[in-house]
Amino acid sequence: MRHIISVLLENEAGALSRVAGLFSARGYNIESLTVAPTDDPSLSRMTLVTTGNEAIVEQIKKQLNKLIDTIKLLDLSEGPHIERELMMVKVRAEQADREELKRLVDIFRAKIIDVTDVSFVVELTGASPKLDAFIDAVPKGLIIEVVRTGPSGISRGPQGLML
């Protein structure tokens, strides 16, 4: 089963490699991982997507918690939460395709953030399946490159993952 796990950790050099190293050393799956400092520059917030049976995910959470740099951890999949991912897609946009692409951008509430005679860069934010759907919707052969951040997540309601 897919789990999305939020980790609050010390913003120290090497903290990310401790997490990445843990996954490779113990043979856990890692689908995506995003990390950046928070409003408190001494803290980093990481969102990690992994898959595995309940026993494995339980072990992953324990091992993550065991890292000295880990302050707190929350398995977002255990409650109501929001996931968002940012994607930028560079597409071939010759005259004939421009209108169709603009329509798609409107439908998906995306944005065109770079324009040339022959190309667009489209920015799109949403849950990962929405991003997948956009890629599927772009006519075949027009995609030049896709860059995605992997999902970030936050729980719904007033409770927060704080110090």
Place this chain on the structure above:
Amino acid sequence: MELSGAEIVVQALIDEGVEYVFGYPGGAVLHIYDAIFKQDRVRHILVRHEQGAAHAADGYARATGRCGVCLVTSGPGATNAVTGIATAYMDSIPLVVLSGQVPTPVIGSDAFQEVDTVGITRPCVKHNFLVQDVHKLAETIRKAFHIATSGRPGPVLVDIPKDTTDPNLKVPYQYPRDITIRSYHPASKGHPGQIKKAVAAMLAAKRPVLYTGGGVILDDASDLLTQLVHATGFPITSTLMGLGAYPMTDHRFIGMLGMHGTYEANMAMHETDCLVAIGARFDDRVTGKIEHFCPHAEIIHVDVDPSSIAKNVRVDIPIVGPVASVLDDMLRLLDESGCDPQREALTEWWEKIEKWRELKCMSYDRAGAKIKPQLAVETLYKVTGGDLYLTSDVGQHQMFAAQFYPFDRPRRWINSGGLGTMGFGLPAAMGVQLAFPQAQVACVSGEASILMCIQELATCRQYELPIKIVLLNNGYMGMVRQWQEFFYESRYSHSYVDALPDFVKLTESFGHVGMRVEKPGDLEGAMEEAFGMKDRLVFLDVVVDPTENVYPMIMAGKGHHEMHLSPERELA
């Protein structure tokens, strides 16, 4: 007080109360070595290889319960120490490793003797640090000791670039007494509700077994464990790492469990209805095939590390907390409840266990003309009267020592259980002997293992460490040979240790005493002579039967109830 980084390192060790630093100098740590030269509070022990430094610090830690410290230079100094660090990590031994690093401005430039020490050691330390600011040095060293010795202990490495120890840059020094790390809060007490549930399950059990491990020793909980056994009358078995936490000569101790454990311990594991695991981690050498593990038992697991619980086997009543504190709570609850276990059922259970015990699974052929390795260990016990710190290398001799030397006290049996590091025994014995100069310290080894750190004989000479080395010399990597006999139709691929040195001459060349024993009748006299030489290292080269195997044995993929006693004694 204003100190340079190098002086801070040494002063911090003094403020930590460190007795010994095991180390080896080199370019990146020269400032630190100069600071060591100028003081006499911390004693530096010069090893002959950095692996020896880590093992010696490790042996010191295992024997004393205090944090071991070693100091190595950058590059090869650090990489040589890695085996020792990993050894300590697998057995949860508190160690602080100080490593030199190339100066900060050249980090990443492939400088001379540069290696990414923090990167290389990351998977085998509890935590590590790179200190690039001399102002943070004292605090970081304090943190390292705190992390290494609290919770589930383990090695912590502090990598110190040479410019951080610059003797010309002095900064204010104050050693932080108390330190809090906001992201690190090891459990300090078990959950009362869980402990209550566990005690209820124990009192209701008809066929209980206590299964204890190295965690009991690490938390100095032997007395509490002994009280628990006496209060309940439960049978107790132990892992390799836990031997000595409960007196092995007491009848309630049913022997070590697992691959080379006793028949009675393993059968008890198979039939128990309530397994109380304390400070043990369900290692594969202990559990045998997981599918067959304790099929009838409700499992209680006490461990300070939550990630140990339910890692390999299901657990019904998990208790996260320090072993001593949890045992203390259990004893109090038992006392309050009048401590009334199922006495009748227990009597029946003990009768069953005694029947298994009657099989005498450890018996071996005593008639032969060759010295049996088992006899050598038994004689060692007799000659030392059980009052011995015994370190071990890895292989058959390690198992024979665990089986035939009954330890009645904790911290007396010192071996690499988790990583299984050949070469551990001799340097570990150096750490033990330095910690207890008056005590009898021996290292049981094999002719393959001993050669892996033989250079430390020079260290033993320099510091006059009167260790007794008992070499069970069978001319083979015994355990490898045993597996090749069982599983590879006796194709002894590279397990024969050809071209062995003359160990007597070798030892003598290092300035020690060497003795060779070939006949069973000479064994006891030779050992008495060796242990009689109180101020000399004696290397006893004991030539043993090369065909002897370690029995009993649970073969790979089998359960506890499928033990193999010996070729002559198959079980139905």
